[in-house]
Amino acid sequence: MTVTTDAAGTATNLDPVVERKLHDIDREDIHEVTDGSDDGFLYARGFIVALGRAYYEAVRTRPAGRAERRRRNRPRAGHIGGSSARA
Incomplete structure (x- = not known):
């Protein structure tokens, strides 16, 4: 699409x-994997669009796949920043 300007x-x-x-x-199905409230879902959809065409298409066609990848890449408790907290 070509963006028209004034x-x-x-x-x-x-x-x-x-x-x-x-x-x-x-x-x-997308709301289920983004979590949050209805307002949060509105913001999440805006964020998805803002991340660009490739990310948008991935979420649109495979929402559960994007959520699973996000969960796998999330740091584990006690390992934030590459160090573990010890008592």
């Missing part, structure tokens, strides 16, 4: 594209 250089046709993308991922 004389001041402001994008004039971007809102409908973003709105469509937000709507397309407004699904229960």
Whole structure:
């Protein structure tokens, strides 16, 4: 898609594209893996769109796969920052 701009250089046709993308991922299966409240889900969808086409398409087509990868890459308790906490 080509973004149209006005004389001041402001994008004039971007809102409908973003709105469509937000709507397309407004699904229960995606909400389940993003966790959080309804407001949190709105913010999560905006974040997904902002991360770009590749991430958006991965979430749109395989939401559980993105969540599983995120869980695997999450640091374990006591190992944050590469060191373990010992009592």
